[in-house]
Amino acid sequence: MRATPPLVRWLNTTPESLPLILVVVEIAVFASLSSNFLSPGNISNLLAFTPEMGMIALGMTALITSGEFDLSVGSVFGFAPVVMWTLFNEGVVPLEVAMVIALAIAVLIGLINGLFVTRLRVPSFLVTLGMMMTVRGLALYTTSGFPQRTWRAESLMMDVIAGSFYIGTFRVYASLLWFIGFTLVLLYVLRYAKIGNWIQAAGGNPIAARARGVRVDATKTWLFILTAFLAAYAGITSSIRVSAANPNSGTGYELEVIAMVVIGGTALAGGRGTIIGTVLGVLMLRMMRNGIVMIGVPGLAYNIFVGVTILIMMALQSYIERRNPARAR
């Protein structure tokens, strides 16, 4: 038998290898077609809006690893800032308190998702589909469909969450630092923490996990809460960055986020998840959106590129898995 070349072995045993290669290829292609793609200004711009979806994708990665997913994240992304800014603009509470209330409502939404899935045994597709429409409806109803203004607010908190500063001429957004922080925490949790072992076991073989005393239902419920919290936090970040809380914002995010997670190498059926892969998946799709505009492709064509990327990734992963049982689930 011939020895396996190192590259093939790396592809076979590391789920992050394929997305990493594609990210590098993508950067090379865009950089060669557009001289501006790698300019400090464009990278800074890219890193301004990447963390928002990235945060949702981190929560979604853990949730999918545990065998569930959440379609209501886009609605929560839109609803949480609407709650926060409406409460503030109406003079009900100070901005900081309004933010705590908005995040608490997101936690409650996640809890309800989790209880429906684990107690009533309704599939997460149906539960979170219902929640997606309910929450979006609430956002539209409470605002009558109008964006909430944000420019009257002055708060240190806004700078901490979504401010920016310069390193030389390079503008760094605070949200990027938060995203890196959340990434490190979840990376640690999935790799080294006991709860990470439970998350993977819950998605891999819930019957076996329960038989070992793993609290599968509690684990899943906490992940629904985490995902909703991160979606709300990302929505609030976004509203500060763009200076508006639009009740329609985040529409369609749920599927794009799931695409990012799956492209990164996390198994949609659960049991195996990779945070590094998700970060690569987020970068891949966000750079795609930015890059095709930079090279002059109409922005409306964006979905074609994303869709084709997903199809190519799935085909490559399936090919590798069939050739090598180490990657099989």
Place this chain on the structure above:
Amino acid sequence: MAEPLVRMRNVHKSFGPVQALAGVDFAVHEKEIVGLLGDNGAGKSTLIKILSGVVPATSGEIFVRGEKVSIRNTNDAIRFGIETIHQDSALVPQLSIARNLFLGREPLKGPAFLNRMDKDAMNRIAGELLVEVGITKKLAPDTPVSLLSGGERQAVSIARALFFDSDLIILDEPTNNLGVEETHGVLRFVRNARDSGHSSIFIAHNIHHVFQVVDRIVVLRNGEVVADDIDPASSTIDEVERIITGALAV
């Protein structure tokens, strides 16, 4: 004779109008491998489900080392030292051998809030256990279970039961779908477990496998124990088959 490790007395179980167990007396002694035989529907799986806490008995008593216990769920059973190993449902294929061995009881290190698994200890103990259970092939403890053969998976399950000091290991069809070599391996693991002081209940369709490993055979028919002291050394497979089908009265 000493008090049995586990004893069931006059256990009944009905599912609606169907009586699955009709007054069963059953015991497993220390360091004993009991073969549990019976045709489909004889009550074997109901009996082990009661012992492992999956379903409650309708009536009857269970004693562990002479003390009356009530087994309401799988955690109770594990607490009383009863570990059940099912063919397919025992392990998480995506997780490594070490992670499976310690699933639910992961050792931690460092400050509690970090919730950090002691991976070094897990891998070291897993490696030792694999040797103890009789796996001769070199298997890294961080190998995902999905890469293991059926026999190796059984070995991991048995190793886990040994490590957590289960007194009674219930093996439900452990040799199903295994090749000849692998079957011999599993039978060896069961004997090793007995030699290190553990008892087992061994359930298998293949009577040949049962004969090769057990100390005593118990036969169930129509929810009743029809023979509970068959010595495989002094009986033939043919006799036992006739007892199972009811052709031979005991």
